[in-house]
Amino acid sequence: MDVALRAARAALVGNPNSGKTALFNALTGAHQKVANYAGVTVERKEGLIRGTGGRTLSVLDLPGTYSLRARSPDEEVTRDVVLGRLKGEAAPDVIVAVADATNLRLVLRLILELKQVGRPMVLALNMHDIAQRQGLRIDLEGLERDLGVPIVTTVATRKRGVDALIARIEQLAAGWPTEAPAGGWTAPDASTIRAAHREAERIMRAYVRPPERPDTLTGRIDGVLLHPVGGLAILLALLFVMFQAVFSWATPMMDGVEATLGWLGVQVGAVLPDGLLRSLIVDGLISGVGSVLVFLPQILILFLFIILLEDLGYMARAAFLMDRIMGGAGLHGRAFIPLLSSFACAIPGIMAARVIDAKRDRLTTILVAPLMTCSARIPVYTLIIAAFIPDRTVAGFANLQGLVMFGLYAAGILSALAVSFVIRKVFWRGAVEPFMMELPAYKLPDAKSVAFNLWLRARIFLERAARIILPLMILVWLLSTFPYPPEGATGPAIDYSFAGMIGRFLEPIFAPIGFNWQMVVALVPGMAAREVAVAALGTVYAVADAETATATLASTLAAQWSLATGLAFLAWYVFAPQCVATLGVVKRETNSWKWTAIMVVYMFGLAYLAALVVYHAAVALGGG
Amino acid sequence: MGIMSEVIPLSEARRGARGRIVQVGGASDGDEHRAELERRLLELGFVEGARVELLHEGLFGRDPIAMRVDDMRVALRRHEAASLTVQLFAEAAE
Numbered sequence A: 001m002d003v004a005l006r007a008a009r010a011a012l013v014g015n016p017n018s019g020k021t022a023l024f025n026a027l028t029g030a031h032q033k034v035a036n037y038a039g040v041t042v043e044r045k046e047g048l049i050r051g052t053g054g055r056t057l058s059v060l061d062l063p064g065t066y067s068l069r070a071r072s073p074d075e076e077v078t079r080d081v082v083l084g085r086l087k088g089e090a091a092p093d094v095i096v097a098v099a100d101a102t103n104l105r106l107v108l109r110l111i112l113e114l115k116q117v118g119r120p121m122v123l124a125l126n127m128h129d130i131a132q133r134q135g136l137r138i139d140l141e142g143l144e145r146d147l148g149v150p151i152v153t154t155v156a157t158r159k160r161g162v163d164a165l166i167a168r169i170e171q172l173a174a175g176w177p178t179e180a181p182a183g184g185w186t187a188p189d190a191s192t193i194r195a196a197h198r199e200a201e202r203i204m205r206a207y208v209r210p211p212e213r214p215d216t217l218t219g220r221i222d223g224v225l226l227h228p229v230g231g232l233a234i235l236l237a238l239l240f241v242m243f244q245a246v247f248s249w250a251t252p253m254m255d256g257v258e259a260t261l262g263w264l265g266v267q268v269g270a271v272l273p274d275g276l277l278r279s280l281i282v283d284g285l286i287s288g289v290g291s292v293l294v295f296l297p298q299i300l301i302l303f304l305f306i307i308l309l310e311d312l313g314y315m316a317r318a319a320f321l322m323d324r325i326m327g328g329a330g331l332h333g334r335a336f337i338p339l340l341s342s343f344a345c346a347i348p349g350i351m352a353a354r355v356i357d358a359k360r361d362r363l364t365t366i367l368v369a370p371l372m373t374c375s376a377r378i379p380v381y382t383l384i385i386a387a388f389i390p391d392r393t394v395a396g397f398a399n400l401q402g403l404v405m406f407g408l409y410a411a412g413i414l415s416a417l418a419v420s421f422v423i424r425k426v427f428w429r430g431a432v433e434p435f436m437m438e439l440p441a442y443k444l445p446d447a448k449s450v451a452f453n454l455w456l457r458a459r460i461f462l463e464r465a466a467r468i469i470l471p472l473m474i475l476v477w478l479l480s481t482f483p484y485p486p487e488g489a490t491g492p493a494i495d496y497s498f499a500g501m502i503g504r505f506l507e508p509i510f511a512p513i514g515f516n517w518q519m520v521v522a523l524v525p526g527m528a529a530r531e532v533a534v535a536a537l538g539t540v541y542a543v544a545d546a547e548t549a550t551a552t553l554a555s556t557l558a559a560q561w562s563l564a565t566g567l568a569f570l571a572w573y574v575f576a577p578q579c580v581a582t583l584g585v586v587k588r589e590t591n592s593w594k595w596t597a598i599m600v601v602y603m604f605g606l607a608y609l610a611a612l613v614v615y616h617a618a619v620a621l622g623g624g
Numbered sequence B: 001m002g003i004m005s006e007v008i009p010l011s012e013a014r015r016g017a018r019g020r021i022v023q024v025g026g027a028s029d030g031d032e033h034r035a036e037l038e039r040r041l042l043e044l045g046f047v048e049g050a051r052v053e054l055l056h057e058g059l060f061g062r063d064p065i066a067m068r069v070d071d072m073r074v075a076l077r078r079h080e081a082a083s084l085t086v087q088l089f090a091e092a093a094e
Helices: A020-029 A073-082 A105-117 A128-133 A140-147 A162-172 A190-207 A217-225 A230-271 A276-293 A297-312 A314-327 A334-343 A347-357 A358-371 A375-388 A402-427 A445-480 A498-511 A515-524 A532-540 A550-560 A564-576 A580-590 A593-623 B031-042
Strands: A008-014 A033-037 A043-050 A056-061 A094-100 A121-126 A151-153 A436-438 B003-008 B018-024 B051-057 B066-071 B070-075 B084-089
Touching: A008 A020, A008 A073, A008 A105, A008 A162, A020 A033, A020 A043, A020 A056, A020 A121, A020 A162, A020 A445, A033 A445, A056 A162, A094 A105, A094 A162, A105 A121, A105 A190, A121 A128, A121 A162, A140 A190, A151 A162, A190 B031, A217 A230, A217 A314, A217 A436, A217 B051, A230 A276, A230 A297, A230 A314, A230 A436, A276 A445, A297 A314, A297 A334, A297 A445, A314 A334, A314 A436, A314 B070, A334 A347, A334 A358, A347 A358, A347 A445, A347 A580, A358 A402, A358 A580, A358 A593, A375 A402, A375 A532, A375 A550, A375 A564, A402 A564, A402 A593, A445 A515, A445 A532, A445 A550, A498 A593, A515 A532, A532 A550, A564 A593, A580 A593, B018 B031
Parallel strands: A008 A056, A008 A094, A094 A121, A121 A151
Antiparallel strands: A033 A043, A043 A056, A436 B070, B003 B084, B018 B051, B018 B084, B051 B066, B066 B070
16 A cells, blocks of 8 residues: 555554553544454554644554563564564554653663664653653753664653654654565563663663652652551552442442433333334343443442552552462462452453463463452342341341351452462462562552543443343343243243243252252343343242342242252352353453363352352251 | 672562672573573563662562662562572661
């Protein structure tokens, strides 16, 4: 294609924490497309901007890295795009190396590596205002001359230097022929890295004068937040506040979502004639998608905390504080963030496991993430607890129902630790991967960028709900609607449907753990998404509108099930991998059916075992 | 700068220790795992001549450790720190 016609392509490359994404947002504003790279699940963030000449400029935000010698899937994408090796991805015309002006040493080494690639490059010296405030002097002209790379100073959060950067990129792109660059990059060995460090050190000495007023704030804050005891206490307090927020602040919003969807269902129901189409739209689509949409407020609040703590620079500290505690179970300190996200929903948690550069640790994290009590379990837990656990105070202060809820959360966490310990012993034979990470300087999060990231998360969640969950809900609706009950049938329609048949067929398998056939029928649609089982139980026991009339359903269940059965059902729900969307994401993230299968088998195995033990223990204690 | 004294593996250093890295990795004897660790330490700025200071220690077993490496901060486990040899500055060895 003619260079003059197609959009010029620029790719942002830099160390983690260099403000690369902030610069990307400043460059592209809201004109961003977020997708995945073909074949891998690394997020591809591209933005189109109209350049000075009216020509379109495409900007790609590549994952942060310290070297092109990639170790994680993210870093491999950066390497392959820069080298023009990634299938289906055109090589960039211009590389924009993004550097934190206050932390140049490591990025200089990366720039030396990038220069070998032989593509036109511009260095965006970001956070230049902070460097100036610290009295850090950089001889820009000298540095430019020595590196042979043009430099533009930027302050991404204030949009400063952005126009100059765009102009530079266009200028470089215009002068560049389309054929492959003559240069070559080879993975550096230890001695090459050492030589590059010496070169970077020489450049630092020649052109960078150390700051007159270095940042001492980060050190002072770390003195408190990384204190061996105090730091952990603060982390726990933070988690407590976070969960309080997720569960109490979200409630009004969740009620709002439910009310809106209920209203929508009624409106549509009133317009459409009674029949298959109405059933599909109201029972299948609106209530099905609604059962997922209702978690959006919780997910957004959780992500708000995660984004704030990440932008602040705290997440690396949390990983530091938790490393030894999680390391005992064979988990990486960085697994803390993905596992934390999994309390809202395992899907963003599993995707967040990409920050773990050690392959085995990443896989272990993905495999145990669904054991964290996600918000989809809450409706089920709430229902069963309301039905079987008396609402009374024990030991003078604790509410028994609350205690059981807490116990279920603890069971999830402890089993995740135990499973990762076993995974390490069985699959990795005890091998330990290194833990090392930069602790970035603390920065005040930028409100606009936080809001933007939050919006991005919401969009990704909604798109996923539409693409994965919607078709599944239609499938579940089909299974529980067809075939129709025969003329004069007395039981609920679901008894005669495919879901009912599957339930009766599977009943003998579940009889030893105390489940009756109605429960198994409810579990069939519940395989698609955990919380759907509540609505399905309502249908089976012919309680209309089970989601809002939990109290009615709870009293029905209390009358129909024994205590042992109720407790076994809870135990089952701690472990069972009843979320097709999660399984889909695990398959994509691990790129392996084998690991997905291992996860399904171990989780069902644990669920069955746990329910079996709980059921028989409860029967033996007189709860049968 | 201080007077140079003790040479120890970084994994044995205590909070407050300051010094200079004198060796990264050591003989890898063709062991790919150790060679890879050496490259990764180098990429994070742990290079011979770099000034280091042990800033913080974890609660359990004083592990992991937070280091200042020249002008950045890095966290790592003592297990990895064993591959780094440092020469402590005299005043910190007191």
